[in-house]
Amino acid sequence: MPRFTLGELRTVATRALANAGANAEMAEATARALVRADAQGLPSHGVSRVLQYTTHLKNGRVDGTAVPRVVRAKGGAVLVDAGSGLAFPACALAVTAAIARARVFGVAFAAVTNSHHFGVAAYHLEPVGAAGMVGLALGNSPSAMPVAGGKRPLLGTNPIAAVFPRRNAAPLTIDLSLSEVARGKLMIAAKEGKAIPAGWALDRDGNPTTDPKAGLDGSMLPMGGTKGAMLALIVELLVTTLTGAAIGFEASSFFVDDGNRPRLGQAFLVVDPDALAGRDVYLARAEALIAEMTKDAGVRLPGYRRHALAAKAVEEGVEIPLALADQLARLAG
Numbered sequence: 500m501p502r503f504t505l506g507e508l509r510t511v512a513t514r515a516l517a518n519a520g521a522n523a524e525m526a527e528a529t530a531r532a533l534v535r536a537d538a539q540g541l542p543s544h545g546v547s548r549v550l551q552y553t554t555h556l557k558n559g560r561v562d563g564t565a566v567p568r569v570v571r572a573k574g575g576a577v578l579v580d581a582g583s584g585l586a587f588p589a590c591a592l593a594v595t596a597a598i599a600r601a602r603v604f605g606v607a608f609a610a611v612t613n614s615h616h617f618g619v620a621a622y623h624l625e626p627v628g629a630a631g632m633v634g635l636a637l638g639n640s641p642s643a644m645p646v647a648g649g650k651r652p653l654l655g656t657n658p659i660a661a662v663f664p665r666r667n668a669a670p671l672t673i674d675l676s677l678s679e680v681a682r683g684k685l686m687i688a689a690k691e692g693k694a695i696p697a698g699w700a701l702d703r704d705g706n707p708t709t710d711p712k713a714g715l716d717g718s719m720l721p722m723g724g725t726k727g728a729m730l731a732l733i734v735e736l737l738v739t740t741l742t743g744a745a746i747g748f749e750a751s752s753f754f755v756d757d758g759n760r761p762r763l764g765q766a767f768l769v770v771d772p773d774a775l776a777g778r779d780v781y782l783a784r785a786e787a788l789i790a791e792m793t794k795d796a797g798v799r800l801p802g803y804r805r806h807a808l809a810a811k812a813v814e815e816g817v818e819i820p821l822a823l824a825d826q827l828a829r830l831a832g
Contacts, residue, residue: 507816509534512831513530515549516529519830521585525585528591533545537819542819546827549827558756561585567579575606577593578612578742583762589765590617600769605773606774607768609769621672636767637657637659639739642718643655652717656682656719657677659734660674664785677734684699686754694709696709697709701714741764742764744763
C-alpha cells in the first residue's frame, strides 16, 4: 500500500472536497478530521470517507457553500446551525463556544443542528482536553438500530465520547458507538463474503442473521441489549429534541448516494473542574483511579493506543489502499 505523510494526505483530501463543491473552511476542516482518524488507526472514519462526502456534495445531500453560525445563545447554552454542510466546521464552532462559555459559567452545552456525519466523536473533544476541561460528545446518525423490543431500525448507532484531562499526561479519551459492533464491520464482511457472528444484526424482517448483507439491509443490534438501546434513545432525544435536528429514521442512509440532507444533531457538554470541587481535587481523584486501574497488568488506558499511533504517524505517515489512493488522486485532479 502506498504511504503518505499526513500533510500530503490532507492536501489531496482538501482538494478532492473542494473540487466537489466544498468551500475552503469546510474542505480544510473535514480533511484535517479525516486524516487525524487515519493517523489514529481508524481508517473507517479516515480519508476513505472522502468518496462518500464528495458524492453527497455533488448530489446535493450536502451544501458545500454552508457557513455554520450561532443561531441561539443563553448563558451556558449555544445552538449552532450547520446549514446542511459537512459537520466539522459547525462542530468546531460549537466546541469553541462551549469552552469559552464554560470558563464563564462553569459548564456549557453547545449543540449543532442541520448537520451531517461528524466522524470520530472524540476528535471534537481534543480542544476540550487541551483546555483542561472535561467534555462529552454525542451525536445521532441515520436509523440503523431498533428501539428496545422493536424490529425496525429507528435510531442511529449514536456515538458517545468523553475526555478527562490528566496531570502531566495525555487525557483519557473514551469513544464508542452504541451498536454491538460498528456498521463498517458488516460492510467489510459483506465485501469479503464472510459470515458475521450471531448477535450483531437483524434482517429486514427483524430476524437474527449471520449474513452481513442481510444485516446491512436490516438493522444493527445495540450493545448490551435493552440497556444499549436505552442509551441510544437518550442520545437521540438529547441531540434532536433540543436542537430541532432530524431523528434517525428521518435521515437517508450515509451509505446511499442519493437521498435527503440528513440534518442530524450533535451536542457537546464541557465542564470546568474549577467550577466544582476544584482542579486540584479533580486531578487528584482522576489520578487515584488511574493508579488503581493500572495495577492490573492487562489494563489499557482508553485513548492511549490512538495517541501512540498518531505520534507514530507524524513521523512515518500512514498507508492507505492503492485503490483508495487512485480514487483520491482522481477526485483531487
